[in-house]
Amino acid sequence: MTPAEQSAAARQICQLAPVVPVIVVKDIAHARPLAEALVAGGLPALEVTLRSDCALDAIRVMAEVEGGVVGAGTLLTPEDVKAAKAAGAKFGVSPGATPRLLEACAEAGLPLLPGAATASEVMALLERGYTVQKFFPAETNGGAPALKSLGGPLPQVSFCPTGGVSLKNAPDYLKLANTLCVGGSWVAPDAMVQSGDWAGITQLAREAVEALSGFKG
Known part of the structure; x- marks a missing residue:
């Protein structure tokens, strides 16, 4: 899977x-x-971060939920990529990007949202063909004003900002335009x-969709 193909798939998911x-x-029973x-x-679209012992098992369980598109977050190594793909992840998310990680995702055929925080990082990924990236950590790297500024010289790159994002901001x-x-x-x-307040979580999700869909409708 080429970087362009990965970005096309990531765009559809986003x-x-x-x-x-x-x-x-933290508990597989919650998955x-x-x-x-x-x-x-x-x-x-659900990003399950590989920050717990049961994360891969959670991806396996969540991948069976009808209507869900489950991905693996915090991909750091080629081994993470292989394990996530084997568990049923449909996409991957990384806090940054290294050549080995990018190559592993390409070989595994796993659509990737590679992380970038600076113009140089965005350009390096764009040079490889990644036109959809993760802006991380968003708030501590200048928030929406910084992301808007990146859109000036780099309008061909679209982002999923993560890190400090809330319903308020x-x-x-x-x-x-680039989000x-x-x-x-x-x-x-x-x-x-x-x-186990699943009804409450469903309500939070609905509130987010209702409040935010208009911006990208």
């Missing part, structure tokens, strides 16, 4: 909804109901996950 939930699954709650609320990003969607954890807060 356009499914205004928010890609960024999820940390299915959490995925079902978010999909029911209108957020089908998401509109600032989504109104930008496809945002990544955020606020739609699946840990306290609600641990308490």
